[in-house]
Amino acid sequence: MGKPTGFLEYQRLSEAYEPVAERLKKYKEFVLRLTDEQAAVQGARCMDCGIPFCNNGCPVNNIIPDWNDLVYRGQWKEAIEVLHSTNNFPEFTGRICPAPCEAACTLNINADAVGIKSIEHAIIDKAWEEGWVQPRPAAVKTGKKVAVVGSGPAGLAAAQQLARVGHDVTVFEKSSRIGGLLRYGIPDFKMEKGLIDRRMAQMEAEGVRFRAGVIVGAETTGPGIANDAQEFVSAEALQKDFDAVVLAAGSEVPRDLPVPGRDLVGVHFALEFLIPQNKAVAGDGPNPISAEGKHVVVIGGGDTGSDCVGTSNRHGAASVTQFELMPMPPEEENKALTWPYWPIKMRTSSSHEEGCERDFAVATKEFFGKDGRVTGLKAVRLEWKDGRMSEVAGSEFEVKADLVFFAMGFTNPLGKLLEAFGVEKDARGNAKATTDGVGCYATSAPKVFAAGDVRRGQSLVVWAIREGRQCAREVDQFLMGETVLPR
Structure with a gap:
């Protein structure tokens, strides 16, 4: 806990943003992290609540009251040690996690939750600035080789954990740069990619080998996929050359909307817009889709839709409209x-x-549209009763649209990766692997494991990190007969 009476004395202070007019001119992060003094005051608000529900609200089970207390007392180096004990990449979660821990905060019952995410952000950024984040190579090598397919948060977390206990780890990525959808799906104004690069440098010093531009198992194609691979490696080769394989390839098949006019020019999946934009910011060529001066409609109300909104505004869109299938939620929850x-x-x-x-x-x-290019769309209002949706008679309307982006979520892993390894699928088309009992994260294929969105379906970065860490423990147990890695 922090100060015993802190939650009574101090108000929640959220991180500030740069003014809209300034941040729309660039693709840099615009969130202003708390000062050391501000973070200490926010840490003081952590209650001695007896049962810290925030621990279970957090998928990686961050030991939140401990590092809140350490920040309150100015013990920043100890705080990053506690934070890193459960989370390999707090600079990612401190920026893009929606903070389910704060929803579970005891103070949130009848007041404003502790600003857990902002404190996490402050801890990790200070740790990098002070040089406290250093490589932790294994003291002894095991001689075991592990292949990790996919370099998103699940793959990176699994790779780092396995390397730190002495295994030789190689990460395979189909795109030309490492990071998966951390690199290509999340705009730079939410998370700058230098954060990935410095973690890569740390992991390389710990013995992790990265191989980008490599297709594994089967040809991988899809709308907007950053597939610029120059090399192919078969599933059989990986199973032969490595003692274990971790599939952490994510879930990148987007939901489509097969209505009349779907094939008009200007109607795109979100990643067809977001991936090239991130490449453009990285200096890898211009984005072929421009929203400048156009009326943009985003279909889908989640984070991907929000990213399309922010990117369109930075392009200089004439207008941006976002549609959501579900009814407007309440301003405040019960x-x-x-x-x-x-x-x-x-x-x-x-x-x-x-x-x-x-x-x-x-x-x-x-x-x-006109001349094969979209100019608008027809929509209808919906009525929801008892969880059922019906169209409201006579509520049809039209909206002008020069660009339309589908941001309705993702359903499955791309291509035939799972088939190439002989991995059994679950009812949703993801890799079938349990997280309970013996053989957690193990698939039906010998020595092949699965973690992250490829196993659980589309989810949060923090869930991917959790699965990568837990999968690494199971792989280490499989290879060595025992493990010291944490759950």
Whole structure:
């Protein structure tokens, strides 16, 4: 805990943002982290709540009260040690995690939750600045070789954990740069990619080998996929050359909307817009899709949709409209019914604040255009009763649209990766692997494991890190007969 009476004395202080007019001119991060003094005061708000529900609200089970207390007392180096004990990459989660820990905070029952995410952000950034984040190579090598397929947060977490206990780890990535959707799916204004690069340098010093531009198992194609591979490695070769294989390839098949006019020019999946933009920021060529001066419609109300909104505004879109199939959620949740679980409530992102008209309970029925290019869409209002959706008679309307982005989520791993390894699928088309009992994360294929979105389906970065860490423990147990890695 922090100060015993801190939650009574201090108000929650959220991180500040640069002004909208300034941040729209660039693709740099614009969140201003708390000062050391501000973070200490926020840490003081952590209660002696007896049962810290935030620990279980956090998928990686961060020991949150401990590092809140350490920050309050100015013991920053100890704070990063506690934080790193459960989370390999707090600079990622401190920026892009939605913070389910804060929803579970005991103080959140009848007041503002402790600003856990902002404190985490402050701890890790200070740790990098002070030089406290150093490589931790294994003292003894095991002689065992592990291949990790996919370099998103699950793959990186698994690779780092396995390297630190002495295994020789090689990470394979289909794109030309390491990071998966951390690199290509999340805009730089939310998370700059230098954060990935410095972790890569640390991991290379720990013995991890990175091989980018490599297709593993089967040809991988898909809408907007950053597939610029120059090399192919078969599943058989990996199974022969490595003692274990971890599949952490993510879930990148986007949901489509097969309505009339779907094939008009200007109707795209979100990643067809976001991936080239991240490449453009990295200096890898211009984005072929420009929203400058155009009326943009984003279909889908989640984080990917928000990223399309923010990127369109930076392009200089004439207008941005976002449709959501579900009804507008309440401004505030009923905490007596939802706490300590993640509540459904109205969430307005920084991208929405930069300029966006949001409309709820809307279904798109048709796209129309001129000379083969989209110029608008037809939609209808929806009514929800008892969990069932029906169209409201006479509620049809049209919206002007020069660009349309589908941001309705992702369903499955790409291509035939799982088939190439002979991995059995679950009912949703993901890798079938349990997280309970004996053989956690092990697939039906010999010595092949699966972690992250390729196993659980589309989820959060923090869940991917959790799965990567836990999978690494199971791989180490499989290879050595015992393990010292934490769950």
